[in-house]
Amino acid sequence: MRRSRSLIWRYYAYRITGATGFYLPVSIVYLQHQGFDLAFIGVTQAAFLFGMVVAEIPSGYLGDRIGRRASLAVGNTLRASAMVGLVVASSPIAYLVVKVVWAFGWAFRSGTQNAWLYELLKRHFDESEYARIEGRGSTGLLVTSAVTAIAGGVLYGVDPSLPFVVNAGLAAAGIPILYTLPAVGGDAEESVFTVREAIRMLRVQAKRPAVRWMVAYAALFNGLFGMTRTFEQPALDTLGVSVAGLGVLYAGFKIVSAGAASTVGVLEERLGVRGTFALLVPVFAVAYASVALTPLFLVPMLFLYRSTRVVIAPLRNQYLNDRLGDVGRATALSGASMVLSTSSGLANVVGGEVANVRGPIQFLPWAGLSVAGVAGLLWLATSPVRPIGESTAQGTHSGASNSD
Numbered sequence: 188m189r190r191s192r193s194l195i196w197r198y199y200a201y202r203i204t205g206a207t208g209f210y211l212p213v214s215i216v217y218l219q220h221q222g223f224d225l226a227f228i229g230v231t232q233a234a235f236l237f238g239m240v241v242a243e244i245p246s247g248y249l250g251d252r253i254g255r256r257a258s259l260a261v262g263n264t265l266r267a268s269a270m271v272g273l274v275v276a277s278s279p280i281a282y283l284v285v286k287v288v289w290a291f292g293w294a295f296r297s298g299t300q301n302a303w304l305y306e307l308l309k310r311h312f313d314e315s316e317y318a319r320i321e322g323r324g325s326t327g328l329l330v331t332s333a334v335t336a337i338a339g340g341v342l343y344g345v346d347p348s349l350p351f352v353v354n355a356g357l358a359a360a361g362i363p364i365l366y367t368l369p370a371v372g373g374d375a376e377e378s379v380f381t382v383r384e385a386i387r388m389l390r391v392q393a394k395r396p397a398v399r400w401m402v403a404y405a406a407l408f409n410g411l412f413g414m415t416r417t418f419e420q421p422a423l424d425t426l427g428v429s430v431a432g433l434g435v436l437y438a439g440f441k442i443v444s445a446g447a448a449s450t451v452g453v454l455e456e457r458l459g460v461r462g463t464f465a466l467l468v469p470v471f472a473v474a475y476a477s478v479a480l481t482p483l484f485l486v487p488m489l490f491l492y493r494s495t496r497v498v499i500a501p502l503r504n505q506y507l508n509d510r511l512g513d514v515g516r517a518t519a520l521s522g523a524s525m526v527l528s529t530s531s532g533l534a535n536v537v538g539g540e541v542a543n544v545r546g547p548i549q550f551l552p553w554a555g556l557s558v559a560g561v562a563g564l565l566w567l568a569t570s571p572v573r574p575i576g577e578s579t580a581q582g583t584h585s586g587a588s589n590s591d
Contacts, residue, residue, distance in 0.1 A: 229539015238290030262295030340434020413531030475555020
């Protein structure tokens with residue numbers, strides 16, 4: 188038991204090295220200060236997200252084939268390199284290339300990290316604790332990001348490149364910590380998983396209503412959250428928030444999100460995944476509509492969406508992990524991440540154009556109400572959150588032929 192707890196603490200240490208606080212409060216402002224408009228910023232974020240789409244399946248497959256730790260180490264290396272690359276880029280094309288490299292770095296972490304933690308717990312601890320431990324890991328990550336966010340705003344005032352360079356060093360520090368953890372599942376040398384098997388497995392999972400509709404429902408809100416995250420800095424700038432103020436505000440985002448992440452276990456126990464996800468439609472319809480009444484509701488809405496995002500991610504991953512087998516787990520989770528990234532990429536392209544015309548604040552109520560409306564219809568039509576083992580006879584409206 189002592190060894191198991193030591194593994195969990197080392198996992199938490201690794202998660203902390205993924206903190207984005209140094210650069211996150213200034214990432215969009217930095218591009219604006221380079222002379223780019225909101226439409227191009229939307230394109231750069233879309234390039235990042237579509238890059239993740241391209242990288243998700245190969246990265247998940249490599250996670251299953253070469254090992255979880257090696258795949259995660261590649262991700263850390265690529266992210267650190269991209270952060271440095273952003274400050275040396277000198278043309279629009281260069282910025283887009285850096286964003287794609289950055290996307291590959293995140294993709295090597297997404298499905299692989301989720302599968303790695305689940306299998307680590309299954310072998311050395313208790314996989315039923317996934318949501319709780321992932322929630323605590325997110326709490327540590329967010330607290331670290333909060334502290335570094337304040338520092339990021341200060342560093343930007345000294346030299347705009349400093350937040351990115353310092354954050355690159357933090358990402359690189361995760362590699363040696365990663366290799367203090369044991370090999371599990373896809374890290375084993377005897378593990379063999381072919382491309383053909385990966386494609387076949389993805390097709391099988393996509394036919395399962397409990398997986399397909401959950402991913403579709405989550406993708407709608409992921410698109411809304413991704414678009415909001417892209418244009419929140421221009422919106423806050425419109426309200427007169429300074430760069431140093433952004434650092435303080437983002438620290439507040441992270442602290443509140445950390446508190447929210449610590450409630451994952453309680454929400455799972457009291458509301459369950461179904462109850463939690465059912466609340467997304469009414470809560471965000473009201474929250475985004477409130478911004479139309481007065482821009483002063485923008486900040487509370489930003490706190491709400493950021494807190495909610497860190498809560499629903501581990502619940503979604505727990506739900507999917509419980510319905511996936513050990514073989515190809517990272518590939519399946521990367522497939523889900525691919526759908527989420529696609530939705531965010533499309534939302535950013537559309538959002539960039541709308542924000543350029545209507546302004547970064549005025550289009551948010553329209554976006555929130557549209558997504559909430561579609562998500563509500565999807566919930567009623569498909570019942571996306573389903574119990575383990577539910578047969579399609581209970582949900583024939585989904586059109587699938589496989590039982591869950």
